[in-house]
Amino acid sequence: MNSIHTHDLHTDPSQFPGVDVYAVVGNPIAHSKSPAIHQRFAKQSKQVMHYGRLQVELGGFAQAAKTFFGAGGKGLNVTVPFKLDAQSFADVLSPRAELAGAVNTLYLHNGKVCGDNTDGAGLVRDILAQGVRIKGARVLLLGAGGAARGVIGPLLEQLPQQLVIANRSNAKAQELVALFTEKAQAHHVGIASCDLLALEDSAMTPQAFDLVINATAAGLGDESPLTKVAAARVFVPSSFAYEMVYGKTTAFMQQALHQGARVSDGLGMLVEQAADAFLIWRGPDVSIDPRAVLLELRR
Ligand code: ATR
Secondary structure, three states: OOOOOOEOOEOOHHHOOOOEEEEEEEOOOOOOOHHHHHHHHHHHOOOOEEEEEEEOOOOOHHHHHHHHHHOOOOEEEEOOOOHHHHHHHOOEEOHHHHHHOOOOEEEEEOOEEEEEOOHHHHHHHHHHHOOOOOOOOEEEEEOOOHHHHHHHHHHHHOOOOEEEEEEOOHHHHHHHHHHHHHHHHHOOOEEEEEEHHHHHOOOOOOOOOOEEEEOOHHHHOOOOOOOHHHHHHHOOOOOEEEEOOOOOOOHHHHHHHHOOOEEEOOHHHHHHHHHHHHHHHHOOOOOOOHHHHHHHHHO
16 A cells, blocks of 8 residues: 555645645654645745655655655655755756756656756855845865765855865765766856865965855764864854754854854755755745745744
8 A cells, every 4th residue: 555644744645635735755754844844835835735744764765755645646846865865866957966966856747757956056046135145155065975976066056166065084085076076167166175184284274265165974973073273273254154054053063153253054055955845846936035935944
C-alpha cells in the first residue's frame, strides 16, 4: 500500500480536493518554518493552496515523493538529509541544481519531475537585501559540504573579486575549487582553497575579508570553524559575517561581533529560497514580499 497516512507530519494531497498541495520533506521536519513561510506567501498573493510537512524515514525518500506526486501533489521542498536523494529522483535538473549537486525544489512539468536549487539565489538575495555589496568583494566561504557547494555558483555570478573556500579538510575544499574553476574564470573571479588553520597565517590572509559565510555544520553545535587567531585575521569592522544557521547567535557570529563586524543569521536565506520555490510553482508574475514575511518571523 502506497497511501500516505494523514497525521500531523504527513500531507496527503488526496485529502485536499480542488486545492494544489505542496509540502516540505525532511527528517526531522516537525519544527520546519517552511509551512509558515509558504502559507504567508499564499496569503499575500491570494493563492489557493495547501502547504504541509512530510516526515520521511532515511532511505524512504523516492517512495514518499513518488506517492506524493502520484496522489496529485504539485511540488516539494526538500531539506536535510534528502537533497541528494531529490537530485537522483528528478527526471530533469536545472543547470544550477546540477552545479549545486543537490535539489531543494521539485515540481512537475509536462509529466516530468523537475529538480531545481534555490538555496544559492536565496543566500545572495538575503545578503544584498541587507545592503552588502558582493561585487568586487573579498569573500571567504567556510565549509565544503553540500551547503557550501550549493551557494558557490550564485556567489560567483555576483562577481566578487576573490572567493576563498576554507574547510577543516582541505581536500574537500580543493575538490570544490576544481569543480568551479571554469565558472570562476569565466566571471574573472580569483578562486582558492585552504584549510581552516591556514586562515591564521598572514600569507593566506594578507587582508581581512569583506564577506565571510559560515556554511559548516559547526554552528549547529556550539562551535565556530574559526580559531580565535583566525577570527582576528579574517574580520575587521567593515566585514559582514553570514551564518547559515538561524535562530541563535552562534559562536561564529560572536567572534565576528567581537571584532566589530556586522552579522546575520540564516533566516533570511530560508525565506528567500522559499520565495524562489514559490515563484517556480505559482508563476513568476505572482506578487509576494519575502522581506515582510521575514520581519513577521523575527517578531
Ligand atoms: P552540509 O550538507 O550541511 O554542508 P556536510 O556535507 O556533512 O553537511 O558538510 C559539513 C561541513 O561542515 C563540512 O565542510 C565539514 O568539514 P569537513 O569536510 O572537514 O568534515 C564542516 N564541519 C562540521 N563540523 C565542523 C566543525 N566542528 N568545525 C569545522 N567544520 C566543521
